[in-house]
């Protein structure tokens with residue numbers, strides 16, 4: 001057992017609760033260590049109160065914990081404290097940017113916001129054909145609302161795209177480029193620096209869907225040079241119900257808040273409102289206080305292991321998963337070819353067996369994987385399949401999990417008679 005697995009194994013109660021189960025679905029959502037569960041529970045038990053409201057001692061202590069959590073998550077991704085906006089999840093964060101931009105087009109944030117964010121007919125939004133629906137549908141909406149055109153980088157037969165493909169789609173009219181750092185289906189790792197350079201060259205804003213990168217390897221959002229980024233706590237050992245929108249401060253302070261209400265304002269009259277600077281302008285209503293505490297505990301936990309160690313461990317486990325898929329007759333790897341850099345997930349097609357049957361078969365043998373289109377229907381349509389099966393690794397995945405997966409995978413085609 002390598003150092004990461006031996007160290008973290010006992011931290012995860014789910015492993016003891018299900019000793020005979022290999023959980024290979026961390027790309028969908030991750031399990032939580034006791035440190036995260038305990039941090040949130042302890043806060044709820046003793047320190048919970050509404051934040052940023054009132055003047056009681058309880059409110060002050062909860063607000064301190066809430067803002068301290070923001071500072072720790074910010075530091076985890078190389079961001080300043082007030083550049084992290086709590087959202088419901090990554091989907092919510094991306095919607096916040098797209099909706100804010102359509103409000104800017106309506107003039108809701110004033111002339112400066114309209115000039116920076118206000119798209120209109122003739123303007124172009126660029127995504128890739130491999131995006132998760134979370135990073136596609138908000139841009140479809142923005143295009144529909146503003147009259148801008150949605151363009152996309154087509155993927156190849158393996159579901160991959162290159163910087164040259166992107167360069168061919170970007171024009172002087174491109175205003176936004178939105179793309180995943182790591183694809184949740186193909187495992188493709190985007191050339192972020194090159195994308196940023198192309199986008200900046202035409203004055204376009206960039207939004208990075210960092211859902212599958214921030215949990216798995218060191219990410220410094222400021223150094224990457226993107227303008228906005230989105231990620232979710234539940235994919236990085238934290239709670240559900242909270243995610244983060246990161247943005248460069250001057251952009252966040254200018255972007256109109258998509259949702260309005262309590263806690264977001266400086267002055268309100270019966271006719272109008274003045275909004276606070278970021279992050280508060282975006283956090284309307286009662287905030288996800290204990291979830292923020294859990295999110296920060298998750299980032300502390302990962303920081304203590306060390307993100308380079310997390311990445312190295314996952315690299316090793318992913319290599320084993322790829323080997324298992326490559327070694328099984330009639331099973332085809334989707335996306336990044338074996339041996340190339342990829343995120344810690346492996347999607348595959350079992351010839352002659354529907355992905356849902358594959359998933360059911362593996363589940364019966366104690367292996368949790370994900371089947372379906374993984375919220376990436378256009379990509380699956382391009383690949384010519386309705387569904388794939390995906391196995392994914394995280395800090396608590398060990399070689400025994402992969403061995404169990406490998407043995408069961410070898411049985412799938414014989415079981416369904418697809419090898420005859």
Ligand code: PMP
Nearest residue numbers: 089090091132134184209211232
């Ligand atoms: N983008 C990618 C690449 C994802 O993998 C996911 C989650 N499957 C999302 C966006 C959406 O994340 P959430 O459901 O937490 O908003």
